[in-house]
Amino acid sequence: MKKRVTVKQIADEIGMSMMTVSRALNENGNINKKTREKVLKTAKKLGYIPNFVAKSLVQQKTFTIGVIIPEITHSFFPEVIRGIEEVAYQSKYQIILAHSAEDQQKEKLAIRTLASKRVDGLLISTAQSVTEFDHYQEVVSHGLPLVSFDRCVYDIGVSTVSIDDELSAEQITEHLIKIGYKKIAHLAGPVTVSIGKKRLNGFKKALKKNKLVLNEDFIIPSGFQEADGYNSMKKLLKLPKTKRPRGIVAVNDPAAFGAMKAILEEGYKIPEDFALVGFSDDIRAELMEVPLTTIRQPAYELGRIATQKLIAHIENSKEKVEEIILPTEIVVRSSCGFKSSS
Amino acid sequence: MKKRVTVKQIADEIGMSMMTVSRALNENGNINKKTREKVLKTAKKLGYIPNFVAKSLVQQKTFTIGVIIPEITHSFFPEVIRGIEEVAYQSKYQIILAHSAEDQQKEKLAIRTLASKRVDGLLISTAQSVTEFDHYQEVVSHGLPLVSFDRCVYDIGVSTVSIDDELSAEQITEHLIKIGYKKIAHLAGPVTVSIGKKRLNGFKKALKKNKLVLNEDFIIPSGFQEADGYNSMKKLLKLPKTKRPRGIVAVNDPAAFGAMKAILEEGYKIPEDFALVGFSDDIRAELMEVPLTTIRQPAYELGRIATQKLIAHIENSKEKVEEIILPTEIVVRSSCGFKSSS
DNA sequence: TTGTAGGCGTTATCAA
């Protein structure tokens, strides 16, 4: 293997100093045009590849953003990543992608590793199992810019980008109520995660606002995965017929898919026996055996805006910490029965 | 903002040399147990975060792998990435994810940037618009390990991980033939991309083997996106009725989805008017209005194995260059008519 | 416009 070409080698080759070469390579100012061309030609001839590691060390800047997501299989996060990558690319940043797989320990480790790799900033959507946020606090206190998106952390002084989960959950629950359903259950996410708690709150709010009694048995602790929705729904189906809900508000689409599977599996019909709604408008939602009523989230935009905000924080330490809320839209399909005019 | 804690600061704090601290931090051998504990305690007290950038510079190793994919929205690549991330994580590597968006220029730039960031290796699935591979050759000749996956490059001396595209395309085409279709068209991918060329070859092979005439008009240049399939199918539908094919082999599932849309849009039925098959078993394939017959690819496994091979190359320069082929499976659904027993 | 000296934070090497 040939020895790596460095600035010094180029300098020696043309009999000039390293600084001249460095300047020529970086298109700064103040350099003789001919010198510059000579340097560039020599660099090409020798097959020079600049070393960003060395550059990063000197400049204390890596042009790299760490991205930690809890999940990647479904359609939401890939869309978010596309948005992140696009904005990062435009600003000449790369992204290091880490997958927490909903696991707190992995998330913690990822944060530490990324901090050690000296990423310029961090974009995080919290794992399902996360119960405390010391590990966020730790890097933030070291001055590492962090933007929390989708599943956010509040009160630690970082910008957040999300939708209005509470309001959206309230809206979709109310949609069921307006159609005429009264006994409505919620397959809830973990309340330690922002979206779990906020969607539950929205669900409760809708009942209250419409003077429906909140039956605590109808709040089924669930999770964000299809299997969670499936298991929770199975539990509901074990209740005696008269004690069962008629409407189901799932914490997200994958959970709704699981619930749908459980319902159909036991020979019940949607929406005749159970009305079902999800949350996030997964790419599969409209394709399911019973197309799913859900909340559409602007995933791609969310990725873009979170990244823009993060880069703003990186490049300007005075950038204002904000809670950014993106609009959603209720998408009515057949899983909840006829369309309401409201 | 407080000043960053370094090895030197820890050393000063406890009155020892930097080397002792470094050794203690790295759990090497040869260090007094008490010294080690003292260092660790002090490091924690001061909030030390190791600087991998400096370490990388010294050790000429970043524990980072560059991953370049052409597309991220559909289900194939997210699954691959999950496999990549998992294996990388187990071996303590992180991944830098770059998105070429099917664009040759972006892919070139990504390769250069990743080489400059001194990733330890590169995992690439070629963009649709790529016509020449000098940019691969360039980094490979510099000794940067590269593994080409899914959409592979051959003959440049790198390991490849893919399925047997030619055989699989032959099989699924033959499946249509066995059912009884004789006039079969192919929505082809760009032949400059391995899978485009190989799937076309497989298609041709199946016709030949079964003594069907190859009608060049039935090979429609298409692309890997839904819109490409849609446009190509529209072209086919403009042919006079008697000159139209009865079976359609799409280069991949998204293209098949586009074709399906075009067919149904004009009031035709699948499979009654047109039998349709795809390739890759996208997550939506079984959920479509007409469930799609397709080839199942082991995406997650593909990501895992490509990464294992890459890390093997990284950690052992004598690792054998291989063409790894993963098995596929034909998944018969209703879009191709009744199930064949074969 | 070009060059010199020093340092970014860490580890390899050799010596004590």
Added chain:
DNA sequence: TTGATAACGCCTACAA
């Protein structure tokens, strides 16, 4: 077991 010194490749700051 511990320490001093140089080196990784580049850039900042200052000088010529």
